Amino acid sequence: MNSKILKVIYKKFGDCFIYQKTLMNIPVIWINRNMLLNIMKFLRKGKYSFDMLFDLHAIDERFRNNRDGLPKSAFTVFYHILSFNYNDLMIKVSLLDESDIWLPSITNIWKNANWYEREVFDMFGINFKGHPDLRRILMPFTWKGHPLRKDYYSRATECDPFNMTNEKQYIEQEALRFYPEKWGMKLENNNQDYMFLNFGPNHPSAHGAFRIFLQLYGEEIVDCVPDIGYHHRGAEKIGERQTWHSYIPYTDRIDYTGGVINNLPYILAVEKLANIEIPERAKIIRVMMSEISRINSHLLFLGTYLQDLGAMTPVFFTFTDRQKAYEIIESITGSRMHPAWFRIGGVAQDLPKGWDRLIKSFIKYMPKRLNEYKLAMMDNAIIKKRTRFIAIYNTKEALEWGITGPNLRSTGFSFDVRKHRPYSGYENFDFEIPIGNNGDVYDRGIIRIEEMYQSLIIIEQCIKNMPEGNYKSDNLFTIPPLRKKMMYNIEDLINHFLQVSWGTIFKPNESFQMIEATKGINSYYLISDGNNTSYRTRIRTPSYPNLQHIREVIKGACFQDMIAHIASIDFVMSDVDR
Structure with a gap:
């Protein structure tokens, strides 16, 4: 009370x-x-x-x-x-x-x-x-x-083998048929016949297996129904069968553009269950790698955003810059797209020799490139014409639909979890929160560029203030002992065997952690039942509410404006369907 x-x-x-x-x-x-x-x-x-x-x-x-x-x-x-x-x-x-x-x-x-x-x-x-x-x-x-x-x-081996007969295929295809009346749409009105169009589920501008049922009168969108689920893989169900450690690689795939950022909310929620104190070096390493992944994700957004608007060249420039980010990620973690590098209690390895030279080169190179993006792309008259005052929504509407991240901040509302509910040491960093003015397609694009500037500022502070010390906790319940200790100490050997073969067991409790992911607030809600796996793993992703809002914001717009709006959302379907 x-x-x-x-x-x-x-x-x-x-x-x-x-x-x-x-x-x-x-x-x-x-x-x-x-x-x-x-x-x-x-x-x-x-x-x-x-x-x-x-x-x-x-x-x-x-x-x-x-x-x-x-x-x-x-x-x-x-x-x-x-x-x-x-x-x-x-x-x-x-x-x-x-x-x-x-x-x-x-x-x-x-x-x-x-x-x-x-x-x-x-x-x-x-x-x-x-x-x-x-x-x-x-x-x-x-x-x-x-x-x-x-x-x-929860596994394919627990059910009968899958068999697609001709009859079953017909039934499944028939179930996908769109009947406008069932979705509250009229075939005609005042002697006007409407056209119904399937946008997706395999369309380049749909950004994945995503479909929208469109009711059109000419090029005007009278109504639309977003349809998701084509990419569902049961990530929450998998979380209830994998051990606390072995589930970490699955978190990478929730938002496959976010890299290690996906690990962080899960790791932090588990660490609450285990009551682990994280070394300062591990915290700053996590922040640094998360911000590099944020830049990488925003560059992907920027290239495809402009490509959907008809600008073909930018995607080649942004992917060139993403390669430089990937070189850093690969040099430090050993992997590129799905490092699964964060660990319960810290990170997988310490930073390699020369890590700072590679990152310093990157943060020296990127500001000039971002300036070029703003000047050549976002200041382009055609881009402005296609994006300004298109698909507008205000802060009140954004909050009603659960929209977070850059899409919320584009409405002029300043809320960033890193600043207002800091985690992993973000309270020790000095950075600003870019916000927009109109909540339109243009603002949602320019804010990502401004956020990349801020990420570079955070990364520079990480380099200057990287402390010495351990890169992981020495808590025996979460971190397997070092091999050199395990080979000479029977207790470490037993602990290693139990963790690898059976998995760590946490006391019954519930924990929760939200973070500012690349596309908005991502969170994990975990329940431990005193076992080596999670009893309930709930993943709240930012892309999910963003797509639900499409029907509300795009009615009455032209078809090409819907393409621009979808491009500005910055979503991936694995983040929606899980």
Whole structure:
């Protein structure tokens, strides 16, 4: 009850909730189903209103062994709501009976709950009464079962061999057929016949396996429906079968343009569970490598962004610069695109000799290139004509849809997790947060360039202030002992054997960590049940809400403006579908 918001809820609703103690650094409360709508409305529009529905998902509690002090529950739905003025809040609702798993929809309170509720329905089979269009979102419409339930198989070897007959192929293709009436679209209106167009799922400007159903009148977009799920690989399900260490390489693939940044929120959440203190050298190495990866990702965005607008040359320049970033990443980590180099307790190896000369050369070279990008590309009259005041949304709309990162900051709202909720030592760095003015396609492009300048400033500070010391913690529960010790000490040998063959076991608890990833806020919510694997791994990605917002912002625009808007979002489908 030390939290201000808990006192406010208690004063308004009385003793209606149960407080759960976790390692998440935010209050977690359990409420009854019949209280959900009232509390959500109060938290949305009351005196202490929250700014964003950050996440919404579920937990299958039926096989959880360590639930001391928690309410009885077969399935739990949790709502993470975010505030920029005070602490966040997680609300959990317990569903006791497997045959009666439903909740009222909160789509009328938080717009971006739409896709999240659909995903919970898809993955767990939980119904949301009052939802405007409750259907599967990641799995095919013909799919049987709910993959994130604990009694659903997690490996191909646990199910029958896959066989695609002609009959099954016809059924699957027929299920993908788009019927406008089922999505609330009219075939005609006032003697005007509409054209319906499939954009994707294999279109260069779709940036991956992503489809949009378009309702067109000439070149004007009357309505559209984004359709995701073609890239779903079950990353959260995999997190429940891999050991804490062996899951690290899977995090690389969530946003395949982000490199080691993807490791960081998972690693930090695990370190909270393990109560590990990280050496200062490891923290700064992580920051430095993360910012190099951020520049690498933003360069990819810039090249493809301009290419989608019709400028063919820039992508060759940006990929040339990305190669220089990759040379640094490869020299330090041994890999390029998916280093999986961060470790629980630190990093995989210490920095090699000469690391500073390579990075100094890079940060000396890049500012001039960024100046050229601004002058030759973003100051180009044609680019400005295609991007200024196109696909505009303001801060209020961005927060309603859960948009974070550069796309939120383009509206003029200054929020960066590195600055406002610092992690891994970011509080010790001096840098600025670029913000936009109009929240349009142009601002979303120019902000990435400005952020690369700031990343170079952070990297330079890392070089100047890199401390001596260990590059990883000496905690025996998370870091395997050095081989030279293992060969001469029986205790180190046993510890190494247990960690490699069985995996580290953490005490039952829950942890959470958000970071400022390349495309917005990325977070991991982990539950340990006293085992060598995570009981529940929830990954909240920034690209997911950005695509949900397309339908709202692009209605009434021209088709070519939609291409420009999609280019400005900066998403990858692995970050959406997981």
